[in-house]
Amino acid sequence: LGVPAQSAARAVAIMKASATAHIGETNTPALGGTKFRKMETAQGDCSALVAEAASYFDRVISAVA
Secondary structure, three states: OOOOHHHHHHHHHHHHHHHHHHHOOOOOHHHHHHHOOOOOOOOOOOHHHHHHHHHHHHHHHHHHO
């Protein structure tokens, strides 16, 4: 589509960081700045879900690069 692979991989890496922060509840106002949004989530340990989501993003990055 005319988008350099490096740029696409970087965009996916940014999406990975954002998604894993939301899933793992590690997003903070200091990190989010003016775009910070707190989402309602169930309480508990989501580390396995964070790892699984991160692995899917890693697969996409590998396929693009």
